[in-house]
Amino acid sequence: MSTISKLFPELDRHALRHLLRNNQRVESGDPVFADPLECLLEIGVITTREHTYVRCAYPDDYDYQERHDLACEGVVEIDPAEDEYYCPVSGDPIGDIERKTRFVEYEITLSPDGIERYLDQALGCLEAVDAVEKVGPAAFQVQVKERPLLSVVVADYAGVRRRSAGLFFAEPTLYVIASPINDPLKTVLDELQYMQMAEILSSSASVVQERLRVAAIPIPGRTSLLETEARFDAMIVRYGKRAWQFFEQQFVPALMLHATQNPALVQGYLETLKRLSGTIFGEYYVPIGGAGLPDLRMIDKFELMNRVFGGKATGDAKCYPSSTLSYHDVVTVNYQLDADPTGAETALIFVSGDDVASTAWNAVMQLKQQHGAWKVIILTKYLLLELISALEATHLLEM
Ligand SMILES: [Zn+2]
Numbered sequence: 001m002s003t004i005s006k007l008f009p010e011l012d013r014h015a016l017r018h019l020l021r022n023n024q025r026v027e028s029g030d031p032v033f034a035d036p037l038e039c040l041l042e043i044g045v046i047t048t049r050e051h052t053y054v055r056c057a058y059p060d061d062y063d064y065q066e067r068h069d070l071a072c073e074g075v076v077e078i079d080p081a082e083d084e085y086y087c088p089v090s091g092d093p094i095g096d097i098e099r100k101t102r103f104v105e106y107e108i109t110l111s112p113d114g115i116e117r118y119l120d121q122a123l124g125c126l127e128a129v130d131a132v133e134k135v136g137p138a139a140f141q142v143q144v145k146e147r148p149l150l151s152v153v154v155a156d157y158a159g160v161r162r163r164s165a166g167l168f169f170a171e172p173t174l175y176v177i178a179s180p181i182n183d184p185l186k187t188v189l190d191e192l193q194y195m196q197m198a199e200i201l202s203s204s205a206s207v208v209q210e211r212l213r214v215a216a217i218p219i220p221g222r223t224s225l226l227e228t229e230a231r232f233d234a235m236i237v238r239y240g241k242r243a244w245q246f247f248e249q250q251f252v253p254a255l256m257l258h259a260t261q262n263p264a265l266v267q268g269y270l271e272t273l274k275r276l277s278g279t280i281f282g283e284y285y286v287p288i289g290g291a292g293l294p295d296l297r298m299i300d301k302f303e304l305m306n307r308v309f310g311g312k313a314t315g316d317a318k319c320y321p322s323s324t325l326s327y328h329d330v331v332t333v334n335y336q337l338d339a340d341p342t343g344a345e346t347a348l349i350f351v352s353g354d355d356v357a358s359t360a361w362n363a364v365m366q367l368k369q370q371h372g373a374w375k376v377i378i379l380t381k382y383l384l385l386e387l388i389s390a391l392e393a394t395h396l397l398e399m
Helices: 003-007 013-019 034-043 112-124 160-168 205-215 225-238 240-261 263-276 301-310 327-338 358-371 381-390 394-398
Strands: 025-027 046-055 075-077 103-110 129-136 139-144 150-154 173-177 194-196 283-287 296-300 313-318 346-351 376-379
Touching (some): 003 112, 034 046, 150 160, 160 173, 173 205, 225 381, 283 358, 296 301, 301 346, 327 346, 327 358, 327 376, 358 376, 376 381, 381 394
Parallel strands (some): 173 194
Antiparallel strands (some): 025 103, 046 103, 129 139, 139 150, 283 296
């Protein structure tokens, strides 16, 4: 088999939509799912865990006639550490489990790394694609022939910048939706702006290629993220050693004043976020764990921004162009908030970079939990740029 037919196996879409789900279980040898399952394992986009079980009452079993309830649908998973088994449905003891008929099920887990590797290879072998470059977790820059650079982003796994930019900025983006449970509503995302993994794996290479070509067109009427970011960076550089004071004492107050003077734009932005809320495009994850496996917490953008514009907030701008926002910074801001003579309920920390320590995220999430609402809010560089664009405040970058 050639590489291209291996990478574009044109499997049954219905079966794929069933299989591309975490914790989904499939019986071994199932005539509908066996082939697509094997193919997904081979290209590495999923992993499976095997479960072996027996049925409480199964006609072929030696003990069938002795079961209390012949219609019992209880199943018992075989666990090497266990020597006594009871049916979880009827509570009946299971006798000699070794002699009963065994069934095997595969439990599916989507592999974010495997999906990344697959896309890297699959997009790279398309005729219309000149180059594929990985630019971050679950994100690629794809050079389609005679087109501007296209971001291809696995929405299920990408960070806030890649996950949101295609909805708020002009840069062409094609979202890949790994699992059908995350399918966006038509009101959230234009159909031409996303492809499900189930669609990619059930389509021919030429169909996928055409979708890339169609998506690789800048979105009219929007500002460019890269241009906005370059202007922001240049502004910070312009102030040199005074950048910190400028950002805190001039830029952020000017942005907040602009928001107060343009309530309709704020309202429009919040309405967009409200529509996205509850979908993967309305949330992002921040790491709160220390060493070892990262522990992630979800932030709902609508809830966050609603507090930024709705609460009695005090702005505390921090400018960290090159260092990391620390736990200590969050604690200091929280002390200042508690002592605030105006009775402000929320402190905003604007960060001119995207670097935030996981201990700092942990501190703000704990404060939120204790107060039942956001108390200290961290707005990182990307969110600041999104705000500047959504509130049509790019002229402030010339300050
Ligand atoms: Zn039973």
